[in-house]
Amino acid sequence: MKFASHVEEIDISGIRKSFEGAGPGAINLGLGQPDFDTPDHIKRAAIEAIEEGFTGYTMNLGTAELRGALSEKLRRENGLDYAPGEIMVTSGASEALFLAVAAVVEEGDEVLMGDPGFVSYAALARVAQGRPVSVPMDERFHLTADAVAERITPRTRALIVNSPNNPTGSVQTKEELQALAELAEDHDFALISDEVYEHFVYEGEHASPALYSDDVITINAVSKTYAMTGWRLGYLAARGEALENMLKVHQYVQACASSISQRAALAAVSGPQECVRDMKEEFRRRRDVLVSGLRSMGMDIAKPQGAFYAFPKVGDGDDVAARLIRGGVVTVPGSAFGSVAKDHIRISYAASMADIKTALGRMREIL
Template sequence: MTKFAHRVEGIEISGIRKAFEAFSGEFFNLGLGEPDFDTPEHIKEAAMQALKSGFTSYTFNKGIEELREAISDKFKRYNGFVANPDEIIVTSGASEALHIAILSVVEKGDEVLIPNPGFVSFAALTKLAEGKPVGVPLSEDLTMSVEDLKERLTDKTKAMIINSPANPTGAVESEENIKAIVDVANDHQITIISDEVYEQLIYDGLKHISPARFSDEVITVNAVSKTYAMTGFRLGYLAAREEYVEQMLKIHQYIQACASSISQKAALAAITGPQECVVEMRNEFKRRRDFAVDVLRDMGMEFITPKGAFYIFPRVGDEKEFVEKLRRRRIVVTPGSTFGSRGKNHVRISYAVSFEKLKRAFELIYSLLREGGRGAL
């Protein structure tokens, strides 16, 4: 008998965190996916008011009613589908929402189709549910390949995860592709779990498309973290049909009870308050994206221009060597293999840092090129 559960021993600490925690002191962190902006003032004021007014107790398991009503209105207005307040659970970040979504539908031996490369939590949380993550290779433009999706379907396939805009690639799924994926899921009675935390960070005139517009067999996961620079508030939410919510609520109430009361009030202010801050942050992310694209192109690096989120995913000659050479210059990037086998010999570069830091980091990368030629990378 082993001391620890096999399902836990088989999980590794995220490569993203390993890269970040290996440094101390001053360094250029192009590895962590966290907005560098301060939380907007009206949101901080709402949190402070919650504290001052004594709103510091447990709330309903699902979350306070006014927040769920605001989220419901947001889904209808922005995402184009109806989710009543009773079909919404407020969670401690999108991470918890993903976790309880997967736990509610995946049993031992069930297969979950995930993008490869894809966000590290998709595979890890599937394994914790004793399911089997099955990577689906992406198309040349780094969107989900419907044909590759079909090829990996088996009688054990229970769910699939869609992530648009995507981490680590920045790819944005088209309405046509989302519809095609939904059709495949419906034909095979597969639940879709849609991670939409970067929905507001889309560029070049593209629009976010929620799979729940086209199917009721979707669990939609979101958060205020990326949109409003509220990562530390740990406030996410999910929406699904009532029968899904009933099962997820069982898990949520035992592992979490409820999301932070203070964070819920802050999220309410974020969603119902002025949205100019969202536009300003998105515009700045696009400026950084454009800069990163131009600089990396001048370096001769191969990549697909990201259409959303705040990541770019260039190909490199030798992933480990590249990461190590940047590490010596106190620059952190995330190895592509962290995100799956198809991420090998790529790196994820986050441009969620100030423009000045981004510029300086790329100057150091340029100097590395000058010293060693193209082979240095």
């Protein structure tokens, strides 16, 4: 059996690799998954959907009710005017990212992305037979228009922006996002905006690049916001031909997102939001404890403004991550996220306060 060369060259995620070698009793600060349970009103909506027999296919775009609620959510929270017919429900933000890249990238095309950046972006560019192009972030881990402009070529087809950012926790300013959106529009390439951490901003505020250009594909999900990672429910919003071409791919690789998860997502986005605020405040408390503990060990770390990751500078990130795993603390080396952050590790504070404090104690002994 032969395999496609552009798939064979893709490596297994460095995040998953980081878990290897962790023994029993290890504290996992490597996985980007809220440790909270899905709120009860969301679970009840899913149970009711099953009991009502709402278990068949839905429209390829998703149910009209959910897309209507997402349209209102985007207007209310993001200031974006997308009609329900300009929104597609997907099986997680991961599928939405794949659809966006697959719809705009041809063989040999280039996809720009911040470095360090989420592990999926480069892999998805290669799956589409494109070429990932790393754009080094500045000292604050912000992606600047000047840095992006230096790497634009006639083969540039997309720029992926992620704010709040994984792995660094940085949050782009409105002015930076506007400059990036205008740059993409001026050079006629797509801006793909990954906004899955939008509700976890502790300093500053979240903004959507689609405020400044129609050439933006906005991607989001209920996964992080409502502790629904396993429900696999994401969505994207885009104009005209962009949505139509992504729909072509979606209907053949996925058909539709889970009907049950769509009912649950409807309850999530249109129901009470106190659960989101409570999670955010708990993440803030955990962040402050983690950052204080890391600084007490002499680590160089800026306080992350968003998401739920700390990204301290530790020297040789691969070596430090390996030592920590052997000592019972799972983190992810910075090399998993690109070429410019090999002297960092990513630490997730989507873990209990007790686990964070225990992990800090182990790290002091190990390091």
